[in-house]
Amino acid sequence: MIKYGLLLFSALLLLTFCHRENSPERILSSSKAHYKKQCASCHGASVEDFTKKEWKHGNSRLELINSIKNGFPDIAGHNFSEKLNERQIFNLSNYLLDNMVANKEKMLQNAVPKDNxxxxxxxxxxxxxxxxxxxxxxxxxxxxxxxxxxxxxxxxxxxxxxxxxxxxxxxxxxxxxxxxxxxxxxxxxxxxxxxxxxxxxxxxxxxxxxxxxxxxxxxxxxxxxxxxxxxxxxxxxxxxxxxxxxxxxxxxxxxxxxxxxxxxxxxxxxxxxxxxxxxxxxxxxxxxxxxxxxxxxxxxxxxxxxxxxxxxxxxxxxxxxxxxxxxxxxxxxxxxxxxxxxxxxxxxxxxxxxxxxxxxxxxxxxxxxxxxxxxxxxxxxxxxxxxxxxxxxxxxxxxxxxxxxxxxxxxxxxxxxxxxxxxxxxxxxxxxxxxxxxxxxxxxxxxxxxxxxxxxxxxxxxxxxx
Ligand code: HEC
Structure with a gap:
């Protein structure tokens, strides 16, 4: 009986753990950490500043993923496929896209005229x-x-x-x-x-x-x-x-x-x-x-x-x-x-x-x-x-x-x-x-x-x- 209880308990623990691993908060915080560790040194401490910029290499998801994964011929080492796995890169691209959305919203908010x-x-x-x-x-x-x-x-x-x-x-x-x-x-x-x-x-x-x-x-x-x-x-x-x-x-x-x-x-x-x-x-x-x-x-x-x-x-x-x-x-x-x-x-x-x-x-x-x-x-x-x-x-x-x-x-x-x-x-x-x-x-x-x-x-x- 105790054995089954223990088994059930560990299964539940595992479930909660896996669930938390994929929760939106968890994904966001690990993307934030990846940005800080891998990207901030060149692209700026704040992701807002990075996403606000006009981008040359396109900002669709695939272009983003491509920039992160494969980089560009003239920039050495812009290849993160060794350091980050597919899912992490996908999540990072989401993080950047979400920030673009937030920036766009802020920009439009600021552009509302006061006098119609x-x-x-x-x-x-x-x-x-x-x-x-x-x-x-x-x-x-x-x-x-x-x-x-x-x-x-x-x-x-x-x-x-x-x-x-x-x-x-x-x-x-x-x-x-x-x-x-x-x-x-x-x-x-x-x-x-x-x-x-x-x-x-x-x-x-x-x-x-x-x-x-x-x-x-x-x-x-x-x-x-x-x-x-x-x-x-x-x-x-x-x-x-x-x-x-x-x-x-x-x-x-x-x-x-x-x-x-x-x-x-x-x-x-x-x-x-x-x-x-x-x-x-x-x-x-x-x-x-x-x-x-x-x-x-x-x-x-x-x-x-x-x-x-x-x-x-x-x-x-x-x-x-x-x-x-x-x-x-x-x-x-x-x-x-x-x-x-x-x-x-x-x-x-x-x-x-x-x-x-x-x-x-x-x-x-x-x-x-x-x-x-x-x-x-x-x-x-x-x-x-x-x-x-x-x-x-x-x-x-x-x-x-x-x-x-x-x-x-x-x-x-x-x-x-x-x-x-x-x-x-x-x-x-x-x-x-x-x-x-x-x-x-x-x-x-x-x-x-x-x-x-x-x-x-x-x-x-x-x-x-x-
Ligand atoms: C060693 C410095 C460096 C690091 C670290 C770095 N980048 Fe870059 N990144 C660059 C440079 C330089 C460019 C090219 C900018 C240009 O062409 O004007 C670039 C371009 C990009 C672009 C394309 C921007 C555009 O103009 O279209 C994306 C997206 C990007 N980086 C994402 C990332 C992400 C995400 C990380 C972290 C995983 C990262 N970079 C880490 C230097 C870096």
Missing amino acids: KYVSEGMTIVLDTILTDLENPWGIVFLPNNDMLFTERIGKLWRLDGNKKKTEITGVPPSLVESQGGLLDIKLHPKFESNRIIYLTYSKTKDSLGSTYGTTAVYRARLDNDKLVDGKDIFVAEPYTKAFHHYGGRLAFDRNGYLYVSVGDRGGKDDYPQFLDKGPGKIHRIKDDGSIPADNPFINRKDAMASVWSYGHRNPQGLAIHPQTGELWETEHGPRGGDEVNMIQKGKNFGWPVVSYGTEYDGGSFTSITRRDDIINPIDYWVPSIAPCGLAFVTSDLYPAWKGDLLAGSLRFRYLDRCDLEGSKLLKHEQLLPQIGRMRCIAIDNKGYIYVAVEEPGMIFRLMPQ
Whole structure:
């Protein structure tokens, strides 16, 4: 009896010990110690100072790990793979990345203006608060008379007129308002003025064997005096799954009137993004009535969904057409350290989960593929991850210093990221409107004014150039 007691006791002791060994506090304190012992002599006693610097060799996780493991040809001895094991190096890279996050947050905090006047490179902006007390505004468009239509994820669609009076639009399809699901994006038909047709994305649900399943769907209807009529689903990203996140759900019309729909991986990274016969993890391209364009890339393949335009996507929550080139641009949430800006190409593989700039530690080792010939690389990526949502090109002359640039909202860091573009080349990022809120959506009205929507609390602002 005593023998068993002793055995149980030692087993428990071992368990607690192992548990503590892997606890976040334990990992943090050993990473701190490794930094002090191995890195501080050259990179500075405080890790904050190190992570604040502009880095030359890249700051994605893989580049960090590579810098630590393999060093650089011109710097002798910058090779720590003898002194630290894989896991310790991975944890050290986490420690550096976490510090970048903390630094970025501090920097944005310090950049909040006291007088509602946001000074950027070449532009000064004052915020005009359009609406407050919203739940979670997700998509915005403007009617020909410049009334705003916007969705709230909880399943509501509103029209806001020039006197800021809000009217609910009825006839919206019921959606699965759970986790990231609900009523999502909205777009007008390119010929809305004559046909009054609008498009909505939402999480469509069905019950089966006592469980709730959902997927991303596109609903097309006619707007008739604040009512949606003749509505029907024109696209459903089969299969339905039990996950309630990574819906994607953005819409964009190109110059030829084709409609693009983004669908996230629904949390099934190994089941969907690389399989052409599955809807999730794709950008789809359909006609305005939901039928399939004859020149879609996989239309003749029996093992593919005919609507697939590109694949290997994680959670694309930004779609916009480049005003000069007509190309489709996209932003997507990668894993930590790998949020991407992509230029979408017909029939191409964007790599998730085979290739990514951010890697997830899977216990044994990290997959360190960042390039493969058949996979399209992003135009750029964000480290640390900003969780991009909403995307728009600045087309109007109201913001001369930003004209032609790309705007992406950041959920994670609560600001507007301006991607400074020269044509299709991304030169740099500027952080606008620091701390404004979890940014969900960006839209441009018929006069050229930029609007942004944030959540928690839900608000919509207009950016007034000074
Ligand atoms: C003997 C001095 C020395 C030590 C010790 C050292 N480094 Fe470095 N490290 C350098 C130099 C020099 C560079 C190159 C900087 C440059 O290219 O401007 C560098 C570059 C780097 C970079 C790339 C930075 C960039 O600009 O992109 C990373 C990341 C890095 N070191 C991490 C570490 C870590 C983590 C440790 C501890 C495990 C460490 N280093 C220890 C000298 C050192």
